[in-house]
Amino acid sequence: GIQVEQSPPDLILQEGANSTLRCNFSDSVNNLQWFHQNPWGQLINLFYIPSGTKQNGRLSATTVATERYSLLYISSSQTTDSGVYFCAVSFLSNDMRFGAGTRLTVKP
Amino acid sequence: KAGVTQTPRYLIKTRGQQVTLSCSPISGHRSVSWYQQTPGQGLQFLFEYFSETQRNKGNFPGRFSGRQFSNSRSEMNVSTLELGDSALYLCASSLGLAGDTDTQYFGPGTRLTVL
Numbered sequence: 001g002i003q004v005e006q007s008p009p010d011l012i013l014q015e016g017a018n019s020t021l022r023c024n025f026s027d028s029v030n031n032l033q034w035f036h037q038n039p040w041g042q043l044i045n046l047f048y049i050p051s052g053t054k055q056n057g058r059l060s061a062t063t064v065a066t067e068r069y070s071l072l073y074i075s076s077s078q079t080t081d082s083g084v085y086f087c088a089v090s091f092l093s094n095d096m097r098f099g100a101g102t103r104l105t106v107k108p
Numbered sequence: 109k110a111g112v113t114q115t116p117r118y119l120i121k122t123r124g125q126q127v128t129l130s131c132s133p134i135s136g137h138r139s140v141s142w143y144q145q146t147p148g149q150g151l152q153f154l155f156e157y158f159s160e161t162q163r164n165k166g167n168f169p170g171r172f173s174g175r176q177f178s179n180s181r182s183e184m185n186v187s188t189l190e191l192g193d194s195a196l197y198l199c200a201s202s203l204g205l206a207g208d209t210d211t212q213y214f215g216p217g218t219r220l221t222v223l
Contacts, residue, residue, distance in 0.1 A: 031207050041196055041217050048210035086151065090207030095141065095164040098151035
């Protein structure tokens with residue numbers, strides 16, 4: 001099955017710093033989504049991005065499908081950005097497979 | 109529009125018991141997927157139901173089962189509970205199959221503790 005690897009596993013930042021999270025996947029995908037899980041466990045969809053680039057406020061994401069990776073950029077980080085960021089992919093309309101996540105801690 | 113709801117939110121069971129968890133998707137959504145989240149294994153896919161039919165299944169033993177009703181509400185059942193079944197169980201709903209749609213909406217989860 002598809003392998004999904006996220007890096008780094010942990011990231012600690014000062015408020016206001018920028019960061020880049022990476023997701024590598026082992027096969028062609030037809031669906032790729034980024035999620036944020038807050039400290040209370042709620043998962044929120046950030047981007048649907050099987051290819052190309054999207055931006056939403058301080059967050060942006062890029063997926064280079066031919067090279068099998070996706071990047072999530074967080075600019076001017078805030079303490080509310082803390083939590084775990086997951087990349088999830090699907091191949092040929094199968095189920096969504098999640099990476100192990102990147103745990104982000106933003107310190108004031 | 110109401111979000112995805114899961115009941116109960118917390119549950120404590122003992123080994124050998126069985127448990128049933130419920131998930132109500134967003135109105136109009138036909139797909140419900142279930143996931144198990146543990147510190148050691150992360151987020152693992154259990155199964156997906158679409159229009160009352162199981163469409164995909166993850167690599168879990170037969171003790172884990174589910175079903176979906178005509179109103180798209182879904183239940184999952186775990187029989188003969190083991191300590192390792194302690195986890196946060198998340199369900200997600202989407203308009204179409206999870207792999208085909210652009211957004212899955214997750215519920216708050218049910219935290220199961222097996223003693």
